Amino acid sequence: MVQAVPQLMTLDDFLDWYPDGYGRYELWNGVVIEMQPTGTHEQVGGFLAGELFLEIRRLQLSSVIPRQAIVKPIDTDKSGYSPDVIVLDQLALDQEPLWKKRSTITQGTSVRVVIEVVSTNWRDDYGHKFIDYEALQIPEYWIVDYLGLGGRRYIGSPKQPTISVYQLVDGEYQVEQFRGSDRIISAAFPDLTLTAEQIFAAGQ
Template structure:
């Protein structure tokens, strides 16, 4: 039985409330517990494709990183907790994390090499709360994968087009580069990654085409 959602909560109250083995996913946004919408098959394809490509890059280059299955990011203001669609963690920095081994909770931006959000109907959260909090926490690299071009024109331009935004932390502030169509993705933490924006946006199609070759 799912407990009633409190009207407001701190991060620790949110963690204590979170129902075990729930079929739903929840995040804490500025003290408010939010039920995350179920993703579409296409969105899952995109997130899974990115996760797989990053895992291969880590393995091939023998980087001290991991792509975990379970995790929760605690914001620096104690009012938010996030579950990005893809997360890459630094194994060495994880040794300093006080809550990782017992709770899979990340409290320091230095532990995160890359956070990825695949945009859905709640795109305002990805370009709003999360962007601000990831920057404040000191997450080195953040991708917003807007594969349907849903975001506001002030974020992805006019006319709206599928856009992958890479935010790199430079002197405490995010600097943005955007990639579309056949642009090759330039990742500060994964410079050897050889992917275009189109390959990511059409992940399911790309896999089928490579299988049939």
């Protein structure tokens, strides 16, 4: 996450500008940021999307995992995030005013799970995005820290690869963390049999 486009934009400007089918970008307080993930980062994200897709198909859920989507935080028209993986409630998309033309989500109730795979910008995942996803009331947020990069206040000491799954409880996120052979506990996918080490292995 290293390259920025200098001019300030609103989210509408950003969506008009966004190059269709090319690259991956986010908008942070009016500044366009080009995302430049590593190959191993993409392996982990792709593995998770594939596993969750299989679970959706097995359970015949009315959910979809888009190739790309923008999530608009509450109370700002100058930011938009592009999660590494997002699982949407297909039936709720009819109520999303920007979805069909802009592939943009404005309501947390449209999201079943949002996943960020940690890279060198880990402060964004544990900080800004955590706050904004919670404010949107997205029911489940995973932070997949497969390299153990996050601060010790987030993943403990000594630092080690950790998956933090945040669930909304009375409107606030409560976290459960998974490492090694721990099976991931997900309210959205309660029958999921994935372990933390299986996910980490995708990035090796």
